Amino acid sequence: MKLSKKSEYGLRALLELTLSYGKATIQRRQIAERQHIPVEFLEQILLALKRAGLVASSRGMKGGYTLIKSPDEITLGQVIRILDGPLAPIGCVSKTAYQKCGDCPYADHAQCPVQHVMGSVRDAIADILDHYSLDDFAAGHRKG
Amino acid sequence: MKLSKKSEYGLRALLELTLSYGKATIQRRQIAERQHIPVEFLEQILLALKRAGLVASSRGMKGGYTLIKSPDEITLGQVIRILDGPLAPIGCVSKTAYQKCGDCPYADHAQCPVQHVMGSVRDAIADILDHYSLDDFAAGHRKG
């Protein structure tokens, strides 16, 4: 039940990008310094976010990263799914990346007690993270 | 955000023990066969549950495992904490195993946006798992 460093860094990086959304591009070094993230690791995180269509980048001396979408259209759920994979605690209750469980003796979906309770957990997590935008995230920063 | 195999096996093992609570002891081999769990791995899971005071064991030919506490007094939250550690997605929002985050630039508790949202996630998960007993678990099995 843990959030990876990758996702944590990714969220903190996106916080910086949210704070200067519509103002300027930011370079990875600035993000890395402000958020205490190793630059080279940040690199691949930003790359993943770029592939997923959340940020854009430009090269050269005035290069850097920008948010492509508005911060109120990006949810933490999306970000974590990109960087960490499905939110569900177990494959067989994931809605975005369902996977049949092999060793479970309860082949029948409705009979498995693990699925039953973990389904609720998944929904509870997704309810929060899929309705929490980067804007909310940045607001939680300013206010607490 | 994943449940380990260890916890999953542990819950399924406790399900078997719940089903025969007050009736008979069960041997690890029976549990392993019914729930498709490797015996040797199950061994150390049951040992951890024993150390935590949830099950008792006896040796010898008529040996086996039994639940010590009533199934309505054991919650899935307890079990998962024993086998997987804290429910919180990040150390700095754990209530049972708080750990200061080192690299976060927001030393102030109230200023950190990650803590803010992950605190809600932790609470949502704990709300479910700490109020879901082994009895509920077994009921979810019979009914679906």
Place this chain on the structure above:
DNA sequence: CAATACTTGATTAAATCACTCAACAATTAG
């Protein structure tokens, strides 16, 4: 062209996960 910045792929050290093994201790049936 030189400096700066992103791009990409490969590589790695450490930790965690999911087992596996082996030697041992206790209990019970005969």
Place this chain on the structure above:
DNA sequence: CTAATTGTTGAGTGATTTAATCAAGTATTG
């Protein structure tokens, strides 16, 4: 008593994941 059965304990192992790190690029700007 002793042999069979079952739990106890600690150490070990291979695979995977995590969290980086490195190096050789390509593009842009001054």
